Amino acid sequence: MEPLLSVDEGSKENMHVPEQTETPVPRTLTQQELDRLGAEQTLVSNFKLMKLEQEAQKNWDLFYKRNTTNFFKDRHWTTREFEELKACREFESQKLVLLEAGCGGGNCIFPLLEEDLNIFVYACDFSPRAVDFVKQNPLYCPERCCAFQCDLTKDDLRTNVPEGSVDVITLIFVLSAIHPDKMKMALQNISRVLKPGGMVLFRDYGLYDHAMLRFKAGNKLGENFYVRQDGTRSYFFSKEFLAEIFEDQGFQTITNDYVLRETVNKKEGLCVPRVFLQSKFTKPCVSGSS
Template identity: 75%
Template sequence: MSVTGELDSTESSSGFPHQSTNLGERMLTVEEMEKLKNDRVLVSDFKQQKLETDAQKNWDLFYKRNTTNFFKDRHWTTREFDELRNSRESEGQTLVLLEAGCGVGNCIFPLLEEDLSIFIYACDFSPRAVEFVKQNPLYCTDRCLAFQCDLTKDDLQTNIQAETVDVATLIFVLSAIHPDKMQQSLENIFKVLKPGGIVLFRDYGLYDHAMLRFKSGNKLGDNFYVRQDGTRSFFFSREYLDSLFQRAGFEVAVNEYVLRETVNKKEGLCVPRVFLQSKFCKPAPSQHLS
């Protein structure tokens, strides 16, 4: 199992046995419920403060160790999100995309290869990750601008004009941010989105296998854990994510659990995965009229 809880493996869309009918939420086994119930000890306040202080350093060290070899390129994004397909109607129309938390470019470079009518703003918390993006042979400043940014603090408008982005992506990014700072991150994205613009979201869902693998002593709070390398991961319920985006000014278009089995033939593993795949819209001006 990788540091992020993602297996180098094959996903099956068949679902898995212990599945709830309550809005698609996964139902736990008795053993899993007992494990979560008994995991009550939280990491000390001192250590939690240090993890927050060292968050950027820990992600920079992650990319120092793994360089560009850890994640696979995400060629699935255009299949899952119609908004990323090359479907602009008028010739010469460019889609302006913000990839928030771009890592080393596993999402942006497949998009740049597939679509000539796209411009991508790409930002990441880790300066090292941004440098890897800029060193990629496909990186071209005519079609992409990569920059370091702390979504919880920095103003995206330093690099992006207000209300100029058509689509923003948050793919396995928000879960790495402290829950107290998630709303501020979303509000920062809200400012650069055009009215009617959309955020495409995919991240860890409640009761994902990665959540249940954490041992006692790694819990930071409700559904929030720290990995061995100091990076952190939050696991979202559908209701929590709805509330978070709505408080930041967004409207919910789609917010659904995605239930999968991940198969790792090499290790003989078949485990239940839970993700949230969602779309949130910035209201257009007409929607504010009474």
């Protein structure tokens, strides 16, 4: 049986995390892994595909109902991995306006708000329950944070965020949960609220990640796209596909690399190869680029 969510760097597991390696090429698969991927060509029916799309919000809301805010660790690594959260300021006391698209229960935004007093965060999530958890956090303060429910593929962000007002947008393990056909709509949406010259900081599942290789028959929705036991979905990105969908929406690629590492669970005697894609994109300072 598939786990509720595959273990990633954010989930609370008894794991030791060694140093990571950034590389422009994906992980090399063993012959056994190649054979397994080659054998998994059967896709779910169109009926199930449509049903999963229709129930996507419900499935994520149920995920947060079951797990509340206990599944993911607070992401204190964000400023380490994305120095732009500090470096993009023109002067030290400048207030940074950030949008976290797909905020979950606030595991990224609250460490940022604690660490940086000159930051205002817009935070949205597909799940109304996740947004409620953010608002219930003792650190939530309307003067420094505005949380709201939003489907990035159809709800105009400008209803809650002024157009062209955001310095930095984070997309951290978010785009993978969206159907590949709708990813460009989500990117169009975030582009409208990003300032010219603003930055998108991206981290998500990469091609041939351990989680991708664990899916069993009956879980494949499309190329690199799978469904978990709980109905939530996950796409595994190649750097070429990611660059293509961002550049099609007018963004420029700054960096775009695979992050490879092995997560070791000493208690269980497991060594798990993880692959993430970590990338940075900018909105050009050109009139009409949105």
